[in-house]
Amino acid sequence: MSQGGALYRKWRPQKFADLVGQSHVKQTVINAVMSGRIAHAYLFAGPRGTGKTSLARILAKAANCEANNPSFAPLNSGATEVGDHSKKSVPGEPCNKCRNCLAFMQGNFVDLIEIDAASHTGVDDVRDLIEKINLVPSLGRYKVYIIDEVHMLSKPAFNALLKTLEEPPAHVIFVLATTEVHKLLPTVISRCQYFDFHYLSRAEITEQLRKVATQEGITVTPAGIDLIAANAEGSLRDALSMLDQAAGFGGNQIDRDDLAKLLGVVDNRVIQQLTQAVIDGQPMTGIDLINDVYFKGYDLNQLSKQWMNYLRELLMVKLGNSNLLDRSADDKKIMAEQVNTLSVNQLINWLQRLVESTNTYKLTHLPQLSLEMAVLRCATVPEVAVKPASAEGAIPPSGVYSATFVASIGQADTKVSPVAKSDINIAEVWPQLCAKLELTNPATGALLKSSSAVVEDGRLIVELPSDFLKNVMSKAANHQVILTGLAELGVAGMAVEYLVVKETAGIVAAVGQVFDIM
Known part of the structure; x- marks a missing residue:
């Protein structure tokens, strides 16, 4: 050497x-x-x-x-x-x-x-x-x-x-x-x-780090070695660079806390608490955790990656693949308890929302905003199965919003409750939804430009000018965007269906805009 x-x-x-x-x-x-x-x-x-x-x-x-x-x-x-x-x-x-x-x-x-x-x-x-x-x-x-x-x-x-x-x-x-x-x-x-060439296993990286640290006279706690190996993501070169950086930061005595500060890694207990807040329908608790992490100087992009990995591991536990996890027995016990109250569809939907928030992380001048929105959506939006609509295009009724969430908002002296189905003024709500989606989800917003909506028998009927648009809007991802937008406008627990009405010339322009965006 x-x-x-x-x-x-x-x-x-x-x-x-x-x-x-x-x-x-x-x-x-x-x-x-x-x-x-x-x-x-x-x-x-x-x-x-x-x-x-x-x-x-x-x-x-x-x-x-x-x-x-x-x-x-x-x-x-x-x-x-x-x-x-x-x-x-x-x-x-x-x-x-x-x-x-x-x-x-x-x-x-x-x-x-x-x-x-x-x-x-x-x-x-x-x-x-x-x-x-x-x-x-x-x-x-x-x-x-x-x-x-x-x-x-x-x-x-x-x-x-x-x-x-x-x-x-x-x-x-x-x-x-x-x-x-x-x-x-x-x-x-x-x-x-x-x-x-394959990613190196965590065990291979850990063994090499211990060997290097011993021969270089660098004292690193086992927890510190594990943290470096976990964040190296299969790259030994990255792991050695982190060890080198840590030795310069903490001298020849390095513990996990020093490494966590250096790498911007959030304590796993915070990730567990954030997940539990979402499970309990307590988004305000989750938002407090995010801001606490942010004001302590941690990288929220790193927090997002850690939470995404944790939710993925929860999904593996739910699917019966806990052997894929490199976690302690205590962590696995907590994860098993958390997934007891969750479905596979919930976890998939949460991961989808977190991916969306990660994609918008660099698009806002408020670093915590995208994660806060992800927590709000995960904790308050009803579960929707991630599967195609039936051949008839019917969408099953959405789930029920968390009563716990409503109570937590009430504690802040703000009375929030879903709008009753009979009280919905669709003439006001629908244009608001379309305008909102044009900003937050341009592709779906463009699809709805040539649509209209009516309320019949407690159902929201979205009228579209072609079978093509009906099929596109019936897809789970687009359907979920509609439900989320309605929930944010105070309309909760309403079934949404799609109906083809007489085709209009505007459909060509609307579809063209969609493909321009996509």
Whole structure:
């Protein structure tokens, strides 16, 4: 390992055994080196920080290691002795002792060419590479080209590279690395040996963090290690960067509280309390929690991510997949109690609302507003099944609003109660709803521009000019938008149905606006 610098660079693996995870890729590459059947092109695809570039460098080193090539004397070097196989200890691994390995470790092995495709995207960059590719290696057996973020190459650059990638000179190895393999041309993928890199497990990251912390003399509590591993999201590089940052923040003694402040992570108990407030129909309690977190300086975007993950885990518990959770026994007990009063549809609807609020997080100058709206909607809007409408287009009656919520509002000396069905002035309410949706949900608002509404037998009948609009509005997502909007205007517990009336010329313009928005 190199001395000094960032931890993720200092602890960059120097042999296959040092690389954390990705055993399915490591073993295949080791076997190729041992047998001398190294492919001319590899494609490593996967999330950031999972070892793609590190493995590419180790492959380049192992392929050029003198101990792996005992009968090879490099051209242009004036060497009279071949590699000494006795330097090796593990077949297929680089020895890290020969001249080539040492040059790799010092960063001056001239036959390793690393290209950042993000900054060398043009066809001229690729043509320059192709012109030099026939030059024989100076030190090793192979010239190795590592092209990182290869999906960033332009289409002309890819086309220029294709022929060389298909039939490169015998002394050339290509290793392409990408985080977005779906952006690559199929013709590129077909010319490479393709390997998927997986997210590292929390256990793998935790074990490596403990090893690094011990050898670096950094004292981190087990809870602190777990917090870093949880927030690394499968990326060891991110985990090491967090540990490095934490060591600078808290010195050589780091606990969970220090890390929580540094990473902006909210205590899990707050997430549990926020969820319980929504379950109990107490949105004011939830809003108080959000503002308390905000004024303590935490990142509300991080709070939103944590809550979203918690609701997802509650859904897993409800579906009987609690084995997927990496939680303590106490946390699992609390989650099991919370899901007892919830349905799958409720959890799905809550997640949908939270995703919507996350998407609008950067669109408002009030950071807490989007989360507050999500809490209000989750705690007060009736449950609606997430499924398509029936063939007849009938929508079942909505649920009942939480009495607890009404009581909590009353405590603030504000009397709020649903408008009675017979008292609804639809001539006033419907235009208000349409105007509101044009601002908050432009796509649905555009759909309703050519509609009208009447109240019959306690039902709200939305009159639409075509079967197309009826089918679109009958979808669960759009239907839920209508129910939510009505609830916010004080109309609760009313069934909403959709009826096709005589088609009008305005339908063309209305539908056109919808597709312009979408």
